[in-house]
Amino acid sequence: MAEIQKSDEEMPRVINFMASVLERVAETNDLNGRYSAQKISIFDGLTRPTISVQSYLERIFKYANCSPSCFIVAYIYLDRFSQMQPLLPINSFNVHRLLITSVLVSAKFMDDIFYNNGYYGKVGGISTREMNLLEVDFLFGIGFQLNVTPTTFHTYCSYLHTEMLMLEIPMPLKIVNQQCWVNDDESSTHELDVSQIIQKLLD
Template sequence: MIAELIQRNDVLPLQSGVLTRFHSRSPPGISVLDYLQRIAKHATLKPPILLSMVYYIDRLCASYPAFTITTLTVHRFLITAATVASKGLSDSFWNNSTYARVGGVKVTELALLELEFLHRVDWKIVPNPETLIDYYKGLIERNDRYIMEGDSIEELDELVEDEDEESDELDTPEQTESGIDADMKDRKEADLSNEET
């Protein structure tokens, strides 16, 4: 899909004076596929993060008409999107120096790219689960090598509904106590009762 966008956008004439922070002077020496695989491997990107990066293409293009995915913008966009998605959607993520090293950019440049991206999408970086499912379905439909069975779609929809219901039920601190915290609390109580006997 990204390759199709690049192929389509590369033939469009570049408007003079309309360069974005995402533009490189020349295309990097690494292919988009190799670059994406490098980021996914070394930044340990999970599927929801990768799907969110696809969503970010549409978000950024819609809110920033000067931006398009081309051979000159795709690499900087990908490392920026990976950084933003990881920080915004994951419980654990790397620091900017790690993302910069993986992406082959300077830390200060990545910080500026990240800030530009967040500003352009109005800091709205968390897609709702239904949107991610739609993007997933779209990617599957675009690729002849993959087939999504009807049951899989229904299971995804049920999973999203279950997560929404669970998040609605979590209103009080007692209800949001994690299983680990509850186990530790039970162990402490058991230890105290053992000490008393």
Template sequence: MAISPRKLRNDVYSYTYQDDSNTPLVISVLASLIERTLARNERISRNDCGATMSRTTSSKTRVFDCNETPDMTIQSYLERIFKYTKAGPSVYVVAYVYIDRFCRSHPEFRITGRNVHRLLITTIMVASKYVEDMNYRNSYYARVGGITTKEMNSLELDFLFLMNFRMHVNVSVFESYCCHLEREVSIGGGYHIEKTLRCAEETKYRQTNDRVFNRIARITL
């Protein structure tokens, strides 16, 4: 079913942090992308030889593996995260950037049913810290994600080191991933979520300048 550009624009521009706000459309698009990746990786795993699997299991990226596959769909898991954190749409776009970077940096890593939930809660938490001015504690994200605080702290630290702390996402990169998400729903001119990130960067820039100005003013008075 086709989705109109108007609906996508409303998803961003009419987005609020009220309890009754609708789940951002970007969550459904991200869930679709991840689920297709999971299905593709499962097909590859069935055709893989033992040597490839052994290289994967010996990788440092196994930190995201859990003992049992969680009984929750990607869509439901993302909706749960949104319900309890109310992270804005741009957070999920940045989280998608991180996941893509991570997979490119570690080609031996494959998203599976055993690691996808922990990867998502980690990238969304880190992305929220990058995009949003106010955030919940790691312990809160741990409860939302269904893991312990110790695991959440460890996953965040491991992820940052595995990424070599390359967490910056400039506006042009953000826009390119928004365009990719637009193509995912087969429309043009839809998301324009980049405005959210640009406004956030401009706000932080102004706040930094204000703090510097205030310090200078105190010194000269």
């Protein structure tokens, strides 16, 4: 498949905010001994990638050609991974691989048309074989809990919107109470108009 590049003008706000959150999470966990990785995983690189999280995420957005909603779902998956794999905190050595993998899994689950693992590997700067292994490991890491209900999606959108308005440093991932995805059948109310929030994030 030929690469389809999106212009910078089409970059939705959620891309910049996700990058900011993940960079801060990685930096915090790098400095905080309590969040030091207690075991090595396939997501850990031997050295820190030279490309920033911001530039890496922008590259994924430009070339992966998945819907903006996929990035919110990928963010939800990263949060689930963080909660279910406490011995593998997100840091500067693994954040890039976790990011490309979460977007890949999200695109496959959310979009009708998506690129294959080989293409994502090229976008992410890794081999097809490694991309395959990362995908499998990530799926097991989140217990194959891929379903994201409208309630969960809206809850995360509300959180992201609030954080963007307040410009506060977020907590290391565990951003939304686990109940928002464990009890997906429960309904929730939101003070803000959800459709407007989502539109602001994806514009």
